[in-house]
Amino acid sequence: MILTNTETVPGLNVVAHFGLVQGSxxxxxxxxRDFMAGMKNLVGGELRGYTELLQxxxxxxxxxxxxxxxxxxxxxxxxxxxxxxxxxxxxxEILCYGTAVLVEEPSSHAAELPRHDHGSDSHSSQQDxxx
Amino acid sequence: MDFIQIYVGLFLLVLxxxxxxxxxxxxxxxxxxxxxxxxTLPALTSRTVxxxxxxxxxxxxxxxxxxxxxxxxxxxxxxxxxxxxxVHSYSTLLDRARREALLRMKENFSDAHLFINVRFETSxxxxxxxxxxxxxEVLAFATAVWYREDSPxxxxxxxxx
Numbered sequence: 001m002i003l004t005n006t007e008t009v010p011g012l013n014v015v016a017h018f019g020l021v022q023g024s025x026x027x028x029x030x031x032x033r034d035f036m037a038g039m040k041n042l043v044g045g046e047l048r049g050y051t052e053l054l055q056x057x058x059x060x061x062x063x064x065x066x067x068x069x070x071x072x073x074x075x076x077x078x079x080x081x082x083x084x085x086x087x088x089x090x091x092x093e094i095l096c097y098g099t100a101v102l103v104e105e106p107s108s109h110a111a112e113l114p115r116h117d118h119g120s121d122s123h124s125s126q127q128d129x130x131x
Numbered sequence: 132m133d134f135i136q137i138y139v140g141l142f143l144l145v146l147x148x149x150x151x152x153x154x155x156x157x158x159x160x161x162x163x164x165x166x167x168x169x170x171t172l173p174a175l176t177s178r179t180v181x182x183x184x185x186x187x188x189x190x191x192x193x194x195x196x197x198x199x200x201x202x203x204x205x206x207x208x209x210x211x212x213x214x215x216x217x218v219h220s221y222s223t224l225l226d227r228a229r230r231e232a233l234l235r236m237k238e239n240f241s242d243a244h245l246f247i248n249v250r251f252e253t254s255x256x257x258x259x260x261x262x263x264x265x266x267x268e269v270l271a272f273a274t275a276v277w278y279r280e281d282s283p284x285x286x287x288x289x290x291x292x
Contacts, residue, residue, distance in 0.1 A: 003191035004274040006178050006248045011186030037199070041265050042143060043150035044201030044224075045158065046231070050256060051197045054268055058193065080191060082270060084254040092256075106184070 001066045002076035002103065009076050009103045018072040018100035023064030027057045028091045057094045058082070065096050074100035143202050151201025155223065162230050169237045174246040174273060185282035192246060192275040194236025197256065198228040199266035225253070225267060232271040243275035244285055 002009055029037075029050070037047045069077050080098040087093055180186060200208075204220035211218050229251060237246070252270040278285040 002189065004189055004248075005191060005250065005272055006189075006274050008179075010180045010183050010189045010247070010274070010276055037266070041199050042147055042202045043154055044147070044199055044204065045151075045154040047197045047199050047256075047266055050266070050268070051195060054197065054270075055193075055195060058195070058270075080272075082252050082272065084252065084268070084270075086254075086256070092254075 001069065001074075003062070003066070003080055003098070004076070004078050005080045005098075007079055009078060009101075011106075012076075012103040013106045014076075014078070014101045015104050016102040018069070018074045018102070020097060021065050021068040021072065021074075021077060021100045022095065022097035023061040023066075023068065024093060024095040025057045025060045025064070026087060026091060026093045027053060029053065054084075054092075054094070057092075058096070061094050061096045065098065069100040072100050074102055076101050076103045144206060145203075147202030147204065147206070151203055154201070155227070158227055158231075162227065162234065165234050165238075166230070169234065169241075172237055172241070172243070172246070174233065174237065174249045176249050178248045180245065180247055180276055182278075182282065182284060185278050185284060187277045187279045189274050189276045190240070191272065192236050192240045192243070193270065193272050194232045194234070194239060195268060195270040196228050196231040196235060197266055197268045198224055198231065200224045205265060225269070228253075228267050228269040229271070232269040236271045236273060240275040242277075244278045245276045246273040247276055249273040 002012075004010075008014060036049055040047055065077065065080075077098040077100050080096060083095045085093050085095075200220060204224075208218050208220050211220075232251070233249070240246075250272055252272070254268050254270075256266045256268055
């Protein structure tokens with residue numbers, strides 16, 4: 001599974017779109033971690049417990065997203081975005097979402113290219129018509 | 132009773148001032164040292180690569196850091212809010228968090244040739260009982276790109292000294 005946050009996968013051609021896929025998780029902080037973070041808050045610096053907590057939850061959200069994409073038959077997810085929102089004090093939702101696509105090596109799909117050209121042509125002619 | 136509270140408050144302020152300044156200084160020293168090591172690994176905000184046919188593979192790269200501000204700076208920022216203006220104590224906090232997150236992203240994929248479409252996502256973490264902003268999480272994410280062996284881009288550009 002290839003994950004990127006760009007519109008395309010560099011060097012590969014997108015041959016099919018499967019639409020939006022997402023993965024999310026809601027995590028609460030534990031009392032032990034919160035206590036240590038409270039102590040660390042006095043002197044400043046990195047809160048390692050929180051960094052790890054958020055990293056774990058982000059990994060889990062990404063895992064759910066890839067599972068969803070695999071179920072659709074995709075081999076890549078493009079245009080990935082992340083968002084974090086705090087639901088209540090001490091709980092946060094981590095969401096990642098992207099577009100599931102099927103990508104292929106450009107050489108093996110040379111016959112596919114004219115279709116894409118036609119698509120972009122009709123798009124530009126529509127724009128001309130609008131002007 | 133009131134005197135004890137004042138003493139405790141003063142102690143925390145002095146502790147925050149001394150320890151916080153030290154922690155920040157050490158952190159900046161560490162950041163600068165590591166940044167020099169990654170000068171030849173560019174991270175771009177552009178969304179495409181040059182010579183796309185030379186790309187071997189690409190992958191999502193993540194790096195994150197949760198950094199907290201010390202007690203003294205939080206107090207100073209609260210005072211500053213009475214008068215308005217730029218809050219310097221928080222600007223160094225965010226600067227540290229962002230640079231640390233970007234460095235971690237690069238460290239996770241130190242063998243990549245290039246990072247494209249670098250984005251930053253900042254979120255505050257509310258600290259339970261007192262809801263004052265004390266810590267921020269910064270997530271840096273990008274697409275790591277590896278070029279083919281025979282591509283001229285796979286050779287890192289030498290530093291001009």
